[in-house]
Structure formats: structure tokens, C-alpha cells
Amino acid sequence: MRLPRFDFREPSVVEEALSLLEEFKGSVIPLAGGTDLIPIMKYGLETPSTVVGLKRVSALRGISLNSGNVHIGAMTLLVDMLSSRTLLDNFPGLIQAVKAVAAPPLWNVATIGGNICQNSRCLYYNQSKTWRLERPACFKAKGDVCHAVPAGRKCFSVYSSDLAPALTALGATITIRRKGQSRTIPLQDLFSGNGLSPFTMEKSELLTGVEIPLPQKRSNSSYIKKRMRSAVDYPLISASASIVCNEDNRIKQIRLVLGAVGSKPVIVGSADQIFAGKTIDEIDFDALGDNVRKETRMVDNLMLPGSYRRQMLPVIARDAVRAAFPSIVE
Numbered sequence: 001m002r003l004p005r006f007d008f009r010e011p012s013v014v015e016e017a018l019s020l021l022e023e024f025k026g027s028v029i030p031l032a033g034g035t036d037l038i039p040i041m042k043y044g045l046e047t048p049s050t051v052v053g054l055k056r057v058s059a060l061r062g063i064s065l066n067s068g069n070v071h072i073g074a075m076t077l078l079v080d081m082l083s084s085r086t087l088l089d090n091f092p093g094l095i096q097a098v099k100a101v102a103a104p105p106l107w108n109v110a111t112i113g114g115n116i117c118q119n120s121r122c123l124y125y126n127q128s129k130t131w132r133l134e135r136p137a138c139f140k141a142k143g144d145v146c147h148a149v150p151a152g153r154k155c156f157s158v159y160s161s162d163l164a165p166a167l168t169a170l171g172a173t174i175t176i177r178r179k180g181q182s183r184t185i186p187l188q189d190l191f192s193g194n195g196l197s198p199f200t201m202e203k204s205e206l207l208t209g210v211e212i213p214l215p216q217k218r219s220n221s222s223y224i225k226k227r228m229r230s231a232v233d234y235p236l237i238s239a240s241a242s243i244v245c246n247e248d249n250r251i252k253q254i255r256l257v258l259g260a261v262g263s264k265p266v267i268v269g270s271a272d273q274i275f276a277g278k279t280i281d282e283i284d285f286d287a288l289g290d291n292v293r294k295e296t297r298m299v300d301n302l303m304l305p306g307s308y309r310r311q312m313l314p315v316i317a318r319d320a321v322r323a324a325f326p327s328i329v330e
């Protein structure tokens, strides 16, 4: 499979990248490590006339501590996250999520920004042109049918980032820039929930960095993922929990976030009611199971059926909560 023709620009400062994205608005896309974008372009699912490579923009790379927050530049490589003492010491859930992305060779080129900004996926969409020509174009391919849910009137493609649920559970915020403008929003606000266009960010905008608040005392986090092949695969479902306990080992604060369950990560809204004030032995995991099923809708558009993924979700959610329970009481 060949890449379509495009004009390649490689700026070395953020402002230049933003100017290029503005100048070629409408048919431009940023390129980070390319592990997601290049296959998508080879499939003919993205056909920009200009690609803005970000590799030379050194200001977008690096991990630093900044008044109670950890800042991770959008172009930071996954391999560099895995060797960061700050991340290893403070965010076990995030480290587990990074290790769950694809396979080690990809960590050397894949970035946190590219991971967050990857498009949603579907078994009927992420295929070669020849494969797709066998059936009418679906909604996401600008057609008027959904092959996953033939009676459906919308796209159910699945947002499959491993890092986004883990970062959302940790309360991360992101900075998005466009020429002359900058805004910082909670990561969960990046997602539209619309499978056709899963982000609230435009293609002329750039994710420049992620900020994670340093964890409180007696806190812990986890990330659990179900996939077909443990060596390399996207999540079929995942769950990330972040828990803060009181001195008596009762839950003071919890965020439970589900991944690969729809077109955006889902924050389990009922987690506080189920968990607040409880010790690990007092948690009603059956109630948790009922709630996580209610808050998601999974269809048959990944490698395993939606019904199987729905059955496994409570198990993954329970395991994530158990794994995030702080084990050391000070």
C-alpha cells in the first residue's frame, strides 16, 4: 500500500507549526510519530494535501514538574514516559497504560499527543480501500449506512486510546493551541462522543501538552486492559481507577474511567455513590457491574462481539478498582 501524495512541512517551533495549520486549514493534518496516522493514510482514510511533521519542535517534548502539576509535552515519546522517575513514582496507572500500548518497538516513536488524538476505530472502517469497496460507504466514510448497526443512524466507532482513560482518571488537563489562541481544558472535554468526529478540537489546532496534578497522600491508580493478543493490540475494553483513601483506609475520592466502550472514554458517574466511605471489603461490586453496563453501549465493531465485551466490563472495572486501592496506610 502506498501513501497518497502530499506536501510535507517540518517546522521547528510551535508558532510556525500553528501558522502552517492555519494557512492550510481544511486539508492539513499534524504528524507526530506516525504509528497511527501513516496506516490510516495508506488506507486512504485521511488524504490531506499538507502534513505538518512535529518531530523537530523540541519545545513540545519533555516531562517537567510545575507547581504541583506534572507537565508532559505532546511530542514526548512513550519510551521516555516509561523512564521518567516522576511518572514512575506518582502515576502507576499511567505507566501501566503506556506499557499496554501496542508493543515495545512502537514506544520508540509513538507520542502521548498522538495517542490521545488518534481517531476512533471500527472493524468496518479501518480497512484497505479494496476491502471497503466491497460494501457501500458507511457514515464515517461519508456514506449513509452503518455496517455495525444496520438500523443505526449514527457512527458507533470506538475511541481506542490506552492513555486517555488513565489520564482522565488522574484528572489531567490539556492545552490546545491555534494561531494566536490557547486554552486549557479537562481532558474529558476533548471528546465529542460523536464517532464521526470524536474531538472538540479542530485540525488546525494542536495539542501542546498534558498536565497531571501530583497525587494526594494515600492514593493509587491502575489501568487494566482486555485485548486479543497480549503482544500487540488495541483495547477491546479497558478501565482505569484512581483512588484516594482516608487515614482509616476508607475511600475519600475515586475516579473510574472506562476505555474502548464507545466513541469517548466514559467516566463512571455513579462511582462516588458506590464507593465513598467504603473499605475494599465493603464495596458492592455487583452494583458496580450493573452501573458500568448501564453507562455504556457496545456494538459488534471490534474483534470481539459487543455482548462479550459487555459481560467482561464489570470484571475489568472491578479489577481496576481493586488494583488501585492504596496498599500502604501512613
Ligand SMILES: Cc1cc2nc3c(=O)[nH]c(=O)nc-3n(C[C@H](O)[C@H](O)[C@H](O)COP(=O)(O)OP(=O)(O)OC[C@H]3O[C@@H](n4cnc5c(N)ncnc54)[C@H](O)[C@@H]3O)c2cc1C
Binding pocket: 029, 030, 031, 032, 033, 034, 035, 036, 037, 038, 039, 074, 075, 100, 101, 102, 103, 106, 109, 110, 111, 112, 113, 114, 115, 116, 117, 118, 119, 160, 161, 162, 163, 205, 206, 207, 208, 232, 233, 234, 235
Ligand atoms: C500495530 C499497532 C498497534 C497499536 N496498538 C495500540 C494500542 O494498543 N493502544 C493505543 O492506544 N494505540 C495503539 N496504536 C496506535 C498508535 O500506535 C498509538 O496510539 C500512538 O501512541 C500514536 O502516537 P503517534 O505519535 O504515532 O501518533 P500519530 O500517528 O503521529 O498521530 C495520531 C493522530 O493524532 C494526531 N496528532 C498527533 N499529534 C498531535 C498533536 N500534538 N495535536 C493534535 N493532533 C495530533 C494526528 O494528526 C493523527 O490524527 C497501535 C498502532 C499500531 C500500528
Ligand code: SF4
Binding pocket: 121, 122, 123, 124, 125, 138, 139, 140, 141, 145, 146, 147, 148, 149, 154, 155, 156, 157, 195, 301
Ligand atoms: S460504526 Fe458504523 S458508521 Fe461507524 S465506522 Fe463502523 S460501520 Fe462505519
